[in-house]
């Protein structure tokens with residue numbers, strides 16, 4: 001792999017926005033979909049930018065992820081493919097979620113290019129809006145040392161923070177690069193062409209960066225197995241699950257902010273319409289001593305874990321959006337890792353890998369049938 | 372104590388007939404199995420299973436045509452993928468995967484139906500009631 005060093009004296013965001021400008025100027029990119037700080041300063045939104053001047057103030061790697069980028073791309077391509085070339089600048093988990101949505105025909109990838117960056121994680125949105133200045137500083141520290149407090153718990157255990165197994169066209173390497181420097185890499189053929197047309201010559205060897213990525217990944221993988229084994233004691237069994245979700249207020253925010261949950265009418269919203277008659281509830285309460293109302297909390301979470309476990313990219317949007325600090329994304333990681341392994345499926349790795357529930361082999365999975 | 376309830380989703384073309392055959396032959400099978408006729412095992416979305424649990428079932432039986440015999444060719448293969456995913460998910464979450472049983476019963480297999488139903492009833496009796504929600 002080869003790349004080009006870019007100067008980041010004004011921070012990563014400044015360096016990347018300069019690259020974006022030259023890509024835009026070269027004419028191979030018609031628009032850029034990129035996070036940008038809102039005027040009041042305390043949060044970030046996705047902007048679809050056509051005016052190159054506006055790229056000056058974009059923030060390719062914001063400290064928070066209030067909206068999962070796949071959702072932004074989904075609303076852009078809701079009616080099908082875009083006619084002009086769009087470069088989407090996103091965290092790796094946002095790219096992977098976009099791929100999962102594309103497999104479900106909720107995103108159209110034609111004329112869409114992806115650029116991702118090595119991601120140290122995202123800070124909790126609620127913390128950030130309370131004190132943007134302090135958290136900007138903290139995030140700078142995290143970028144320099146590749147660790148620090150206040151990240152989404154799931155980010156601490158994310159092994160897909162770079163571009164391996166993420167189908168991007170361009171990638172910006174940050175781990176272990178010299179301070180005030182980053183590397184840009186054309187990952188796909190299209191990506192290489194883009195950089196070439198923009199006059200960015202990619203001839204430097206980037207193996208030093210790759211070694212650092214490996215090291216960082218080993219560390220995160222260690223964190224992940226630790227968290228998963230801790231959850232084994234905390235999450236397994238109906239009683240434990242009940243405790244874990246005890247604070248849930250049934251707001252269904254976790255579902256609404258999840259990039260992969262796309263159904264316009266959720267089964268678990270409508271399922272509460274299928275209620276029993278009161279006398280049946282009395283009978284049930286009689287048998288158990290008492291029952292919880294409304295009764296769909298556990299069904300909702302189990303259903304979502306069943307629906308999303310295979311495709312969960314571990315972005316942590318659900319947990320970030322939960323007003324009650326229920327560790328939703330950690331439970332998803334705990335369940336998802338196992339089912340992904342069973343089907344040998346890595347969500348968001350490639351559009352060529354079908355979603356396991358939409359395909360089958362005639363001779364397989366006999367351990368799950370009782371015949 | 373009341374026996375824990377089992378919901379059985381039976382494919383119209385094979386297993387439902389198989390259950391009928393068991394009835395005709397006066398084979399005994401447990402009364403706590405409530406059968407629901409579906410057009411194909413592939414029609415059984417795992418959401419149905421969770422819904423049955425929520426409404427008080429302690430076990431769910433999904434019976435379809437033997438692999439290769441599905442009236443719609445691939446319904447039972449797809450069912451096997453989905454139910455495997457559900458069982459794996461339940462297992463990881465510490466909910467006994469044996470509460471969900473996927474099996475194949477052909478139209479003429481009355482005895483096999485009775486055997487599967489009895490085994491399932493024993494399994495669920497052993498596990499006790501499931502208290503979802």
Ligand code: SF4
Pocket residue numbers: 154257258259260261308311312313314315316317318319328329332
């Ligand atoms: S379930 Fe949570 S962590 Fe997984 S993709 Fe959805 S929002 Fe992200």
Ligand code: SF4
Pocket residue numbers: 247248249250251252253254255318321322323324325326328
């Ligand atoms: S966001 Fe939190 S409180 Fe709301 S439904 Fe999800 S887990 Fe429950």
Ligand code: FES
Pocket residue numbers: 382383384385410411412413434435436440441442443444446447
């Ligand atoms: S028709 Fe019986 S399983 Fe499909």
